[in-house]
Amino acid sequence: MKPRFFLSLSALFFSSVFAGGCLAQETSLVKLPGVAVAVNNTDMNDGIASASPNVVKVFDSYFKNASDLRWAKVDKNYFVSFRMNGQQNTALFKKNGYLINHVCYSNEQNLPADIRKMIKTHPDYLDYKITHVWNIKQDKRDVWAAYLESNNDFVLVSLESGMLEEVKRMNKQK
Numbered sequence: 447m448k449p450r451f452f453l454s455l456s457a458l459f460f461s462s463v464f465a466g467g468c469l470a471q472e473t474s475l476v477k478l479p480g481v482a483v484a485v486n487n488t489d490m491n492d493g494i495a496s497a498s499p500n501v502v503k504v505f506d507s508y509f510k511n512a513s514d515l516r517w518a519k520v521d522k523n524y525f526v527s528f529r530m531n532g533q534q535n536t537a538l539f540k541k542n543g544y545l546i547n548h549v550c551y552s553n554e555q556n557l558p559a560d561i562r563k564m565i566k567t568h569p570d571y572l573d574y575k576i577t578h579v580w581n582i583k584q585d586k587r588d589v590w591a592a593y594l595e596s597n598n599d600f601v602l603v604s605l606e607s608g609m610l611e612e613v614k615r616m617n618k619q620k
Contacts, residue, residue, distance in 0.1 A: 501539045524538070524541065525538050526539070534550075554592075556579060
C-alpha cells in the first residue's frame with residue numbers, strides 16, 4: 447500500500463511542479479492511489495452549486511477561512527481547489543461528505559521546523575534547496591513531501607512518522 451501511495455503521489459507532485467499549479471492549465475490531473483482523474487477548468491465551478499449540501503457542510507467545518515473556491519464533480523466525488531492562509535489547497539470528498547484527501551501546496555517557509563531540519567541536515571541532501579512542499583492528509587495519514595533541487599538533479603522526498611524516504615530522483619540534462 448505504501449509504495450503505491452507514494453508512486454501515485456510522485457506523479458502528482460512532479461506534474462504539479464511542471465504544470466505551474468492546479469488551475470494554471472486547461473486540464474489538471476488528480477492522481478490518487480489507484481485512481482487518476484482529469485479535471486478540466488471548464489468543469490470547475492466558482493460557486494458551490496455543484497457540491498452536495500453534505501459536502502459543503504463538511505468543507506466549511508474543515509476549511510473555515512477558505513477563499514477562491516473552484517468545485518468540480520468527479521464521478522461520484524467532489525473535487526475543490528481553494529486558497530487558505532495564502533496557500534493553494536485541493537480536497538476530494540465523497541458525496542456523503544467524507545474527506546478522501548486534502549493536499550496543501552506550499553514552500554520551504556511553511557515547512558514545520560523539525561521536518562525542515564530533518565531534510566536540511568540529512569547527509570544526502572546538504573547541497574539541495576527545497577523548492578516545493580506538500581502536506582497530504584489521507585486515510586488518517588499526515589505525509590509531508592518536498593521537492594529538492596541541486597546543480598545535478600531533482601529529488602522528491604516524503605516524511606511520515608519521523609521517517610524520511612527518497613521517492614524519486616531525476617538527473618538534470620546537461
